[in-house]
Amino acid sequence: MPLYDFHCEACGHEAELLFPISACPESMPCEECQGGTLRKVISLGRASVLREEAPWLRDVLTVVDKDSNAPHVRQFLQDPTRGNYKAWLQGEGLRPVESGERQGRPTVDRARLREAGKRRFFEQCRSGRI
Ligand SMILES: [Zn+2]
Structure with missing residues (x-):
């Protein structure tokens, strides 16, 4: 499974997460600040x-x-x-x-x-x- 970079615009949190290519979400709630959105960063x-x-x-x-x-x-x-x-x-x-x-x-x-x-x-x- 490839590693994807995610970035939260609200708090600047960065995360590297593993997803199958066919199932990688474009965004998800940020676990760090709870209010922001983690967005997939283009690699x-x-x-x-x-x-x-x-x-x-x-x-x-x-x-x-x-x-x-x-x-x-x-x-x-x-x-x-x-x-x-x-x-x-x-x-x-x-x-x-x-x-x-x-x-x-x-x-x-x-x-x-x-x-x-x-x-x-x-x-x-x-x-x-x-
Ligand atoms: Zn955040």
Whole structure:
């Protein structure tokens, strides 16, 4: 049985729960705060479903800080749409490549994403989280 991540928006509680693929609920009452709702968080495994529709979103999801409780991050992880992607970029202080800079589909400014990831890594090292 796969392990699913759940997150409560009300209290920030995170839970990892085992469910059969065919029987995993999208949400359930939060056992921590009793009033909130635990919602299933999209995992990288599930993100592969996005490949056909928006392959670049999958690249973005691999650099998103999954431990972050920032609303723009949770929202994007739960519902990786283009709209939430833009909100996430803004929240992270990044920007998408302007149209005209590169032809075709929307692209991520990979160099800046890598830099942001590195910075976060060093911050976590300093704060002893790694
Ligand atoms: Zn809760």
